Structure formats: structure tokens, C-alpha cells
């Protein structure tokens with residue numbers, strides 16, 4: 001990774017840190033500064049919450065917060081200043097790759113028990129099979145068919161448990177996914193001191209809300225065509241910012257595709273010949 | 278790397294220090310009410326602090342920082358001419374002041390540093406400003422002259438009476454509201470209160486019966502400051518809001534103070550512990 005960044009720099013790519021596009025500078029201002037095309041690859045960063053009681057208790061994190069504190073800000077290392085709470089029993093809500101990641105990170109940070117809580121069944125889990133197997137191998141416990149309905153706290157506002165309702169799988173929906181239905185009278189409490197919410201993210205609205213001319217999909221992704229071009233002239237976009245949370249491979253593909261079309265676009269604007277295939 | 282071009286302590290007790298930092302991108306867009314996030318070095322915490330001023334021509338942003346935890350104590354050891362590794366912003370929404378005519382701004386302690394640029398911008402726009410600045414005691418009073426310059430009426434008070442009037446900001450706010458009522462209508466069209474959570478809670482209680490629109494600036498724990506982590510969430514009017522993107526200003530009468538105050542204490546143990554461990558040999562600077 002570090003080597004690749006060095007490589008890019010050697011090729012003449014200038015990396016400007018600490019700039020929040022939309023706040024420090026807008027896309028229109030980038031054009032004013034003389035840039036001929038802009039590519040937006042700002043990812044899907046906005047975490048979704050469950051909107052159940054107790055979500056603001058102490059000990060409730062989004063997976064983004066946990067993973068940012070640990071992976072990017074290295075809270076686990078003594079020589080870094082990032083604080084992170086010690087936890088013992090952890091409930092992770094959700095069953096995608098991010099949930100698996102969060103569960104394993106929690107375990108490695110020293111949790112004695114980590115439970116994945118998911119409202120559907122094991123076959124419905126969106127995480128890759130491999131990720132689930134890794135998690136199982138590391139001792140993560142799976143509480144399938146449980147829908148969290150409240151997070152419980154003590155007087156001082158710390159998490160003491162996750163209240164769940166057991167679910168049964170109903171008839172398959174149009175996509176073949178069997179949707180869960182609550183089992184009456186089956187409410188129970190999973191004791192825990194930490195709850196990590198990993199039920200998905202949506203694209204951050206910062207850039208789209210500060211860039212007139214960009215249009216977005218119903219889910220907040222930036223509209224871009226096959227050539228990665230958005231509705232705004234000379235603005236290209238790709239990756240999670242367009243698709244919503246997807247994969248590294250798709251994002252890399254989108255970057256490559258956009259690079260090709262940006263090159264074509266700039267050649268055309270400047271009246272240069274097409275690139276050799 | 279970002280150069281500190283000016284450093285100046287703002288009070289005798291040296292609890293609050295001003296830093297003017299070269300950051301052209303921030304300087305270009307910053308407005309009162311917004312904040313920035315800085316990091317001293319690669320291993321440092323990311324610390325949000327309010328924009329206390331900016332110079333668009335010079336390309337600098339000014340922050341006023343109280344030494345509270347480990348990182349802010351270390352920042353106080355950074356000297357004029359030194360560099361810090363990162364500063365990003367401006368973040369959050371600027372304070373709304375459209376259409377206002379007469380405003381009472383209340384600051385508590387370091388909250389006065391955050392309230393000052395707001396009062397200044399209002400003053401420049403011709404809004405009549407009454408400023409109530411409260412401090413614990415004389416040795417920590419800041420910005421006396423600056424506040425006088427930007428307010429039509431300034432009341433400085435201390436808890437122990439060692440400077441200005443003796444008493445809490447709540448008392449003086451009530452007095453000011455009461456003495457500005459015409460035909461049973463309060464003349465302030467807004468109160469802006471910035472200070473410790475508990476102070477803002479009580480100030481909100483003061484203005485509520487008068488029905489005066491009251492805005493407070495919140496500083497919950499943040500990580501990224503761009504809406505990516507949800508760490509800064511607060512409950513406002515029963516809804517979950519992210520202070521870093523939806524705020525930091527919120528309607529004081531809608532904020533759930535109890536959950537706010539509890540969340541703010543979450544990392545307290547870790548922070549107290551970390552603050553004890555600042556390396557004294559290097560005077561707090563990790564690498565030097």
C-alpha cells in the first residue's frame with residue numbers, strides 16, 4: 001500500500017491532505033483553479049443506526065467508529081493517543097462483511113465473548129462465506145433470527161444488555177429471501193457491555209449537497225453513466241460513492257474505467273487524438 | 278505541515294491559548310460557528326476545536342484552546358514558528374444569523390472564545406449584541422477588550438466575584454431579558470449560549486418560559502467530524518442528529534441534555550489517565 005502510494009507520487013500525482021471537498025473547497029472551485037476534470041471517489045461513509053431505544057447509551061458504536069478508532073487511528077497501540085474502551089461482552093448487530101470484521105476486531109481487542117446478532121437466518125447472511133468461517137474459527141458466536149428491539153443501560157448510562165425478539169422465517173419474498181417474522185412472547189436479553197451497529201452505510205451527502213448539477217439516486221449515490229460521467233460536465237464518479245457499499249474490487253474497477261474515460265474526455269476537449277488501445 | 282504563526286496566552290492562569298495557524302483552504306471558507314480538527318503528529322488524537330477567527334488574505338485560521346486533556350496540554354507547548362501535522366476544515370454549519378436584530382450571547386469559560394467570533398460577525402452585520410461572559414475567577418478571564426469591541430453591552434461575571442460582577446450567567450441573562458421587555462414582549466429575538474453542557478442546560482431553562490429562540494453550540498466527542506462514524510450523535514427533538522454535520526448549533530429547547538452529559542463523560546477515565554502520562558522530558562512534544 002505505502003509502496004503503491006509512492007509509485008503514484010513518482011508518476012506525478014500530487015496528494016493534498018486535510019481537504020474536505022464541499023467544505024474546504026468546492027468542486028466548482030477546483031475548476032476555477034484550472035482543473036479540467038474531477039473524479040469523486042468519496043465512498044459510502046454514513047453509518048445507519050437501528051433507531052431503537054438506548055442507541056445513545058455509552059458503549060454503543062457504529063462499526064465505522066470502532067474500525068476507525070482501531071484501524072485508522074490505531075487505538076490498540078500504546079504509542080498512539082486514540083482512546084478506546086476496554087470491553088468484555090460484545091454484541092454486533094448485522095451480518096455483512098463489516099459486521100464480521102467488527103466482530104473479529106472486538107475479539108482481538110480482548111473481548112471475552114462476541115455475539116453476532118442478525119434478524120434473518122444463517123443462509124441469508126450477506127457476508128462472504130469465507131468471512132463467516134474466519135469469524136467462527138476465532139470463536140465468534142452467532143445468534144441468528146434475533147431482532148434487536150432495545151439497548152438496555154444502567155443508571156449511569158452504560159450498556160448492560162441487548163434486548164432481542166426471536167424471529168421465524170416466513171415465506172420467501174420476490175427475491176427469494178425469506179423474511180423474518182417475530183415470535184410472540186420471545187423477548188430475551190443478551191447481556192453485554194458493548195453494542196456495535198453494523199447494518200450498512202449510505203453515501204455521505206457532503207459533496208452532493210455542495211455541488212450544484214450533480215444528481216443522485218434514491219439511495220443517495222451519485223448518478224454516473226457507463227463512462228463514469230455524472231450529470232455535471234467534466235465531473236466523474238465511481239466506487240461506493242456511486243454504488244453504495246460494495247467491494248474493493250468493484251471500486252478499483254470503477255477507478256480504472258473512470259481513468260480511461262477522463263483521459264478520453266480531456267483529449268477530446270483539447271482536440272488531441274484518441275489514446276491507443 | 279501547518280505553521281503556527283502566532284501563539285499567545287489569553288489569561289493570567291495560562292489556561293487558554295490562542296494559535297493562529299497557516300491553513301489557506303480553511304481560511305477561505307471558515308465562518309463563525311464552524312470548527313476544525315487538528316492533529317499534532319502522526320500518533321496524535323484528532324481534536325475538534327472551534328474557529329475563533331480567520332484572515333482570508335493571510336490564509337490563516339485562529340483557534341483558542343483550553344488545556345484540558347493530553348493533546349490540548351501538548352498543544353500548549355507548541356511555540357510560534359513550530360508546525361503541527363494536520364488541520365482540516367472548516368467543518369459543521371456556520372451559525373445562522375439571518376434576519377436577527379437583537380441578540381444576547383452568553384459564554385461560559387472557554388465558551389467565550391467560541392462565542393466571540395459569532396458576536397463579532399453579528400456586530401459587523403449591524404445586529405445589536407449583548408454579551409454575558411462568565412468565568413470561575415479573575416485569573417481565567419479572557420478576551421476582555423475584544424468582547425467589549427464587538428458588543429453593545431458587555432457583562433463580565435465571575436463565580437467568586439474576583440472580576441466583574443459576582444454571580445452566574447443564568448442570573449444576568451434573566452436580568453437582561455427582564456429589563457428588555459416591551460409590552461410583555463421580550464426584545465431579544467435570539468439567545469446564543471456556549472459553555473459547559475450543564476450551564477447551557479440551565480440557560481435553556483431561563484429562556485424557555487419567555488419563548489425566546491435559543492441556540493447552543495455542542496461539542497460531543499468526535500472522531501472524523503464529517504458524518505462518517507456517528508460518534509457525535511445527540512438527540513434533538515427526539516431525533517438522532519450528528520453534531521459534526523447537522524450542528525454544532527442546535528435548538529437548546531429540543532436538546533436531550535441528560536444523554537448528552539452522560540455521553541461526554543464516556544472517555545473521561547482514559548483521558549485523565551492519558552493526561553498524567555505526558556512525557557515531561559520532552560516537555561510534551563513526542564518527537565523532540
Ligand SMILES: Cc1cc2nc3c(=O)[nH]c(=O)nc-3n(C[C@H](O)[C@H](O)[C@H](O)COP(=O)(O)OP(=O)(O)OC[C@H]3O[C@@H](n4cnc5c(N)ncnc54)[C@H](O)[C@@H]3O)c2cc1C
Pocket residue numbers: 019020021022041042043044045067097098101102204206207238239240241245246247248249251
Ligand atoms: C469494515 C469494512 C469491511 C469491508 N470488507 C470488505 C471486503 O472484505 N472485501 C471487499 O471487497 N470490500 C469490503 N468492504 C467494502 C470496501 O471497503 C469498499 O467497497 C471500498 O473501499 C470502496 O472504495 P471507494 O474508493 O469507493 O471508497 P472508500 O474506500 O470509502 O474511499 C473514500 C475516500 O474518500 C474520502 N472522502 C469522503 N468524502 C470526502 C470529501 N468530501 N472530501 C475529501 N475526501 C473525502 C474518504 O475519507 C475516503 O478516504 C468493506 C468495508 C468496510 C467498511
Ligand code: FES
Pocket residue numbers: 498499500501502503504505506507508509510519520521522
Ligand atoms: S464525528 Fe463522526 S460522525 Fe460526527
